[in-house]
Amino acid sequence: MTLPTSYQKVPGLIMAISSAIFWGISGTCAQYLFEEKQVDPAWLVTWRMILAGAILVIFSIASEKKIAFEIWRKPKNAIKLVLFGLLGMVAVQFTYFYSISLSNAATATILQYIGPVFVVAFYAFKNKKWPILAEYAALTLALTGTFLLVTHGSLEELVISEKAIFWGILSALALAFYTIQPVGLLRTFSPAAVTGWGMLVGGVFFSLFTQPWELSGSWDSGTISAFAYIVIFGTVIAFYFFLKSVTIIGATFASLLCSVEPLAAALTAVFWLNVSFFAMDWIGTLLILLTVVVLTLSKEKK
Known part of the structure; x- marks a missing residue:
């Protein structure tokens, strides 16, 4: 993989x-x-x-005009989009956030990063091909990293609850589905349209069960700030920056740089919320991040 070195690539690196x-x-x-x-x-x-x-749907309409609605014209695409919204968006968002509520942001984010291993396993089964050596290495790294993260190397006890582990692994599986299922739609329609409509459909459907019109929790300036950050920076701007970076430095390198995400979650959780993160946690994190690096580089090589 050739790393982007031109000064014109710097904005893409920063955005990713x-x-x-x-x-x-x-x-x-x-x-x-x-x-x-x-x-x-x-x-x-x-x-x-x-x-x-x-917000993403409005952005799509503003930039693509009528094309933003084309995804709904054919029943086949509409069904795929609804499935993406319900089984992709809702699943990946809820399992991730619920996993955070059971453990912490750092652990939940790192466990979710096992997802690419499940993607590799799916395509190996679908194409009836054994994984290549690099993919076996990635699996070994992911399993070892997960073991260290949830046990600190001890065979006798877990450092997080079994429920947290279950929802963390479920989050990784949901991420794998979220990655694979909309591929056909993304070949035809823009990521902003697919993601925006998927989120909106999933959110409206999920609201039937969550009753969002009833305010949850204790609200003050801190609550409003954190909530606004999640919606604006943690979703809309992050999504836009990532898509923009792909057009500048390419999907492979942009995806590789996104391995910074678990580190950002770990560092902010440790220094802001005083989450305890020990040596074994950092080693486990490193091994799982190496999984992403190995899979990304092996994909580029192929």
Whole structure:
């Protein structure tokens, strides 16, 4: 993989890293809302998807005009979009935030980063091909990193609850589905349209169960700031920056730089919310991040 070195590529590098940092910090903001302000995870997910989805749809309409609605014209595409909204967006958002509420932003974000391993496993099964050596190495790194993260190397006890582990792994599976399912739509329609409509559909559907019109938690300036950050910086701007960086430095390198996200979540959780993160946690984090690096570089090589 040739690294972008031209000065024209610098804005792309900054945008890719910034999007990852914004995503990571949004996880810590969610932890703050759950622990300090007693905001319900399902309530937060609903409003995040509705508001961010509406903003992205408006952006898509403003930039693409009528094309933004083309995704609804064919029933086949409409069904795929609804499934993406319900089984992709709702699943990945809720499992991630609920995992945060059971553990912390750092652990939940790192566990979710096992998702690419499930993507590799899916395509290996679909294409009836054994994984290549690099993918086996990535699997080993992911399993070892996860083991250290949840046990600190001890075979006798867990350092986070079994429920937190379950929802963290479920979050990784949801991320894998979220990555694979909309590929067909993204070949035809813009990411802003697919993601925006998916969020809006998922948020409206989820609202039938979460009753978002009833305010959740204790609200003050801190609550408003954290909530606004999650919607604006942690969703809309992060998404826009990432897409823009892909056009400048390419999808492979942009995705690789997004490995900064778990580090951003870990550092902000440690220094802002005083989350305990030990040597084994950092080693486990490093191994899981190496998983992303190995898979990204092996994909580029192929």
